[in-house]
Amino acid sequence: MSIKAFELVPAIERFQLMSERALTKIVCIESCGKNIYIGTDDCFVVHYLMEEQTNQQTGKMTFTSQKIGHKYLGVKKPVLELKSASALNRLMILCDSTLSMMNMMDLEPVVGGAKIRAVTSFCVNAQPLNNSPFSVEICVALKRKSLQVYLITEDRIQLMKDISTSSPPISMALTGEHLCFATSDLYSIINIQTSQTQELFTFDESLKPTVTNISRGEFLLSAPSALGMFAMANGMSQRPPLRWSDNLLSVAYYHPYVLALNDEFVTIHSVLDQQQKQSLPFKGGCHLGHFDGRLFVASGRDVYALVPVPVQKQLQNLLSLQRVHEALDLARSALKTGALPTAAFQRIQLQVGFIEFAAQNFEEARQLFLSASLDVRELISLYPNMLPPTCPFTRQIPPLHDMADIVQVAQKDHSKICIFQEFLLEYLKEIDASSKNIPHKQEVHSALLKLYAELNPAALPAFIQSDRLCHSPDCIEHLKKHGCHHAIALLHCVHGDNTHALKIWTQIVDGELQDDSFPGFNFIVDFITKLKNETVVWENIDWLLEQDESMAVQVLISNQSSKSADKFHVDGLLERLSGYPIAMKSYLEFLVLEKELPVERFHTHLSVLYLDDVLQLMNSPTPNAAQIESARKKLQHLLQMSNLYRVQLILGKVKQTELYTECAILYAKLEEHDKALRLLVHKVKDYKTAEMYCLVNSSADDLALRGRLFHLLLSLYLDSNHERHESLVGPAIDLLNRNRHYFNTAKVLEMIPDNWSVGLLSHFLTSSIRQHLHQSRTVHLHRMLSRTHHLQLKSDNIRLDSAYITLKDDVLCSVCGRDFTDPSFARYPNGVIAHISCITSKHVCPVTGKLFGTAPTSSPSNQHSPSGDSR
Amino acid sequence: DLKVVIMGAASVGKTTIIHRYIEKRFQETISTIGASFSLKQWGPYNIALWDTAGEERFSGLSSFYCRGAGAAILAYDLTSDDSFHALRARFKGLLEAAEDDCLVVVVGTKLDMVTEENRAVPPQDAKALARELNTQQLTELPYFETSSLSGHNVDRLFEYIFQHCLPVNESGQAIAEPKNRKRSGTVDL
Numbered sequence A: 001m002s003i004k005a006f007e008l009v010p011a012i013e014r015f016q017l018m019s020e021r022a023l024t025k026i027v028c029i030e031s032c033g034k035n036i037y038i039g040t041d042d043c044f045v046v047h048y049l050m051e052e053q054t055n056q057q058t059g060k061m062t063f064t065s066q067k068i069g070h071k072y073l074g075v076k077k078p079v080l081e082l083k084s085a086s087a088l089n090r091l092m093i094l095c096d097s098t099l100s101m102m103n104m105m106d107l108e109p110v111v112g113g114a115k116i117r118a119v120t121s122f123c124v125n126a127q128p129l130n131n132s133p134f135s136v137e138i139c140v141a142l143k144r145k146s147l148q149v150y151l152i153t154e155d156r157i158q159l160m161k162d163i164s165t166s167s168p169p170i171s172m173a174l175t176g177e178h179l180c181f182a183t184s185d186l187y188s189i190i191n192i193q194t195s196q197t198q199e200l201f202t203f204d205e206s207l208k209p210t211v212t213n214i215s216r217g218e219f220l221l222s223a224p225s226a227l228g229m230f231a232m233a234n235g236m237s238q239r240p241p242l243r244w245s246d247n248l249l250s251v252a253y254y255h256p257y258v259l260a261l262n263d264e265f266v267t268i269h270s271v272l273d274q275q276q277k278q279s280l281p282f283k284g285g286c287h288l289g290h291f292d293g294r295l296f297v298a299s300g301r302d303v304y305a306l307v308p309v310p311v312q313k314q315l316q317n318l319l320s321l322q323r324v325h326e327a328l329d330l331a332r333s334a335l336k337t338g339a340l341p342t343a344a345f346q347r348i349q350l351q352v353g354f355i356e357f358a359a360q361n362f363e364e365a366r367q368l369f370l371s372a373s374l375d376v377r378e379l380i381s382l383y384p385n386m387l388p389p390t391c392p393f394t395r396q397i398p399p400l401h402d403m404a405d406i407v408q409v410a411q412k413d414h415s416k417i418c419i420f421q422e423f424l425l426e427y428l429k430e431i432d433a434s435s436k437n438i439p440h441k442q443e444v445h446s447a448l449l450k451l452y453a454e455l456n457p458a459a460l461p462a463f464i465q466s467d468r469l470c471h472s473p474d475c476i477e478h479l480k481k482h483g484c485h486h487a488i489a490l491l492h493c494v495h496g497d498n499t500h501a502l503k504i505w506t507q508i509v510d511g512e513l514q515d516d517s518f519p520g521f522n523f524i525v526d527f528i529t530k531l532k533n534e535t536v537v538w539e540n541i542d543w544l545l546e547q548d549e550s551m552a553v554q555v556l557i558s559n560q561s562s563k564s565a566d567k568f569h570v571d572g573l574l575e576r577l578s579g580y581p582i583a584m585k586s587y588l589e590f591l592v593l594e595k596e597l598p599v600e601r602f603h604t605h606l607s608v609l610y611l612d613d614v615l616q617l618m619n620s621p622t623p624n625a626a627q628i629e630s631a632r633k634k635l636q637h638l639l640q641m642s643n644l645y646r647v648q649l650i651l652g653k654v655k656q657t658e659l660y661t662e663c664a665i666l667y668a669k670l671e672e673h674d675k676a677l678r679l680l681v682h683k684v685k686d687y688k689t690a691e692m693y694c695l696v697n698s699s700a701d702d703l704a705l706r707g708r709l710f711h712l713l714l715s716l717y718l719d720s721n722h723e724r725h726e727s728l729v730g731p732a733i734d735l736l737n738r739n740r741h742y743f744n745t746a747k748v749l750e751m752i753p754d755n756w757s758v759g760l761l762s763h764f765l766t767s768s769i770r771q772h773l774h775q776s777r778t779v780h781l782h783r784m785l786s787r788t789h790h791l792q793l794k795s796d797n798i799r800l801d802s803a804y805i806t807l808k809d810d811v812l813c814s815v816c817g818r819d820f821t822d823p824s825f826a827r828y829p830n831g832v833i834a835h836i837s838c839i840t841s842k843h844v845c846p847v848t849g850k851l852f853g854t855a856p857t858s859s860p861s862n863q864h865s866p867s868g869d870s871r
Numbered sequence B: 001d002l003k004v005v006i007m008g009a010a011s012v013g014k015t016t017i018i019h020r021y022i023e024k025r026f027q028e029t030i031s032t033i034g035a036s037f038s039l040k041q042w043g044p045y046n047i048a049l050w051d052t053a054g055e056e057r058f059s060g061l062s063s064f065y066c067r068g069a070g071a072a073i074l075a076y077d078l079t080s081d082d083s084f085h086a087l088r089a090r091f092k093g094l095l096e097a098a099e100d101d102c103l104v105v106v107v108g109t110k111l112d113m114v115t116e117e118n119r120a121v122p123p124q125d126a127k128a129l130a131r132e133l134n135t136q137q138l139t140e141l142p143y144f145e146t147s148s149l150s151g152h153n154v155d156r157l158f159e160y161i162f163q164h165c166l167p168v169n170e171s172g173q174a175i176a177e178p179k180n181r182k183r184s185g186t187v188d189l
């Protein structure tokens, strides 16, 4: 767990006071700015000035020192503690249980300066409560069980607080109002403003208690079993204890490290994870201290500086040892204190990220990359062939990691490589989803495309179709390599190159290319159908026809635009279809039945095709009645519905067959009803159809024709020349009964053979008479009503004509506002009067625009209101 | 936020049970020196779990780490009579430093090792202790027998404590004003 956080650099070597022989030893040191003060065991205070130099090349720091002066205090007792107060130009000295002050520069005692006696130890408030820069707060431990807090100014020592303790205090630290102190068996914290005391914990007398101030309100205490306990001003602990060495002599804090001195080592511990980080052998140490941002440690004869290794260097050391958690902890804390700029911190995160990445701790890596906003290209560049060759990217210098690529990291193990690829895929997906405008979009998208091609080709279509930037030749090359031809085609068509795309698809269908992800022939059909591009259809129609005629026709049909309906175009198309009977038929069906194009050729062609179908079915060795029936229905429907085909041509063909129904339809077209009905009655023997025939072949408006047809049919039924005429009596009666209103009763009676009984006809006759009676009454009623109406109109007319209008001089034309000079004028029913020349319509009032009746005979002046009830 | 402290004689399995809860696995441990500390997220709250050292020489420190605790686990080894008596003798007193309404949970450990013959403490004695150490009204008697080896009752134990002190609903949101809302042991790195 070791790391180099500090270096020992000699500051004052072979400290000598008078001569070689004098065995003077250092007891304590103090430093302030460039001044170093040494307190000796033989009652001297020695003053040095020290310069520090940094070697430009190695970055190593060296110190040169120069003795300025010394002072003998004259009591032959060791100088136990020294503290400077630079603003006051004072040095505080504890020697012979007396706290006194001297001038910092010439080491002369302060004239008339007060002294505090019976002092065992003292400390300076690290965060004084008094804001004046020209005062210092100190706390002294007295031999008699008490602590005293003083405010010291240049020439005065003023007692502020006296605190009595249960037993003599031994060690203490003061920060702000919090004073933490130890007696021989107990640590306590007291608030010097409120005197509120909090006992921390007890220990046995074998321990030498030390109290070190860590930060405002937090102290570090030595505890049994070589523990360093953290304690907050509220009496609680925020961190687990440190483990340091026994026989602790001195402790200093330099964020985030605690330095502990014993007689053999300086050990360095991190408060972040409470672990020991470094141990420097140091024999005979007596005092270690943190003075204004600098650390010095003294042995009996030498003073060394503890120079912190720059955070960056520590971090790189940790990283090179793969101690990522420590590195991150340290970097975070350095970021907080400002020792590490944000950019450098992010770089550390990235370095850690890549270490985690190499170790396949992908979740950690992901978070670090995201939080330090990694340039994705750094990551992509680790994967061979993932960056487009045109991408000008080069990796950061100095490098963030020492990996060549993932193949090297995975040691060519294919399954491992896959795991790395999966990570990249997930990471890029997340990046891609995070926002619309991600940096290096092109690189991200083409890498995603390539990864999908390798890991999950099924996801490619959706990916490609969502408009990604990955249409580079190298992407296509990559797809080709992985057999993703369908994806290539999609890419082409996303970029508008449909011809290219279709070429690939047709090759897949034809088996020239292999790609299982291609959905199949129907995909092409759908594609072309949706495309609605004439040229594309024409380019591919032959291929489509080869594949599937009816599908091909569907494509053609769905591509029918107004232009393609033009005759020339259709002819060309039909010519192309000539080799494909199914396609031809479907297309003609479309033209004739759906589009209802009035072109004789199409209708005739289709009829012939239908007829051929029927004949083929009928002539097959195993005729299928249902099939024949449906084929005939189609033919019949067409023949019946269309009026455009060449009837004679079809008739010629049909006549040679037994398709009597069809034949009848054709005769009907030629208005040869007699022949048609004869076929129906005698050949087909379908009397219902015959009856229908009469209705179908005459319009409801042309009752005369309809009547004629019915009579014709009746006469066929009654034809006594026919050998079967007996059997036709029933149909004849049915016909009469069902359609009596189309028959002329008188004529029917003439036609009926005399031998028929009245009973047979009674139904027909009674209803005929009833109908005629009804007709005659209705007509009568009509006549009378019309007469009433006529009289009414006449009366209205007379009333209107007999009224008169006087036109005076002051009456002006409502349109032009001028006088009337002519005797003729126009008057509207609403009273508006105007020149004849001024009005535009007799029926529209020129002023109000009101519309009056539009009967062509009525003039504006004798408009009559809508006729009232004429009854 | 909540501070939870676990105390008990040496080697009863304090470190192991915390490790079991946090890491969800059983791991051999070394005897704890001083104390150690884990953070656990509980809905919107942070929970500081303080593991103390059971050896006698650390007793003074344990009371220090007990300060401000909203809940304390007193752990003993179900197969060791001494470890149970130590709870009354040594650890009961340390609870003085905890919050006044500190929830005290008595936990017997190493249930997996217990057989008919070697069970050293009758459950009713332990339950009596649990009843005696808690003054507040409780729905469930704060007594659990656990095994860090199998994980038996470990999650239940901690969730019981957290839910009692800092009630949260199923989606992890705070339900009501927590009972022990003293700030405690958050680490400022």
Ligand SMILES: Nc1nc2c(ncn2[C@@H]2O[C@H](COP(=O)(O)OP(=O)(O)OP(=O)(O)O)[C@@H](O)[C@H]2O)c(=O)[nH]1
Binding pocket: B008, B009, B010, B011, B012, B013, B014, B015, B016, B017, B027, B028, B029, B030, B031, B032, B033, B052, B053, B054, B055, B109, B110, B111, B112, B113, B146, B147, B148, B149, B150
């Ligand atoms: N079988 C079994 N062994 C356990 C269980 N809990 C702890 N142990 C074992 O008991 C021993 C002591 O466990 P620790 O967790 O270190 O005990 P501790 O209470 O933390 O001890 P100190 O830190 O010295 O106070 C270890 O060897 C553990 O493996 C348990 O539930 N079942």
Ligand SMILES: [Mg+2]
Binding pocket: B014, B015, B016, B029, B030, B031, B032, B051, B052, B053, B054
């Ligand atoms: Mg332990």
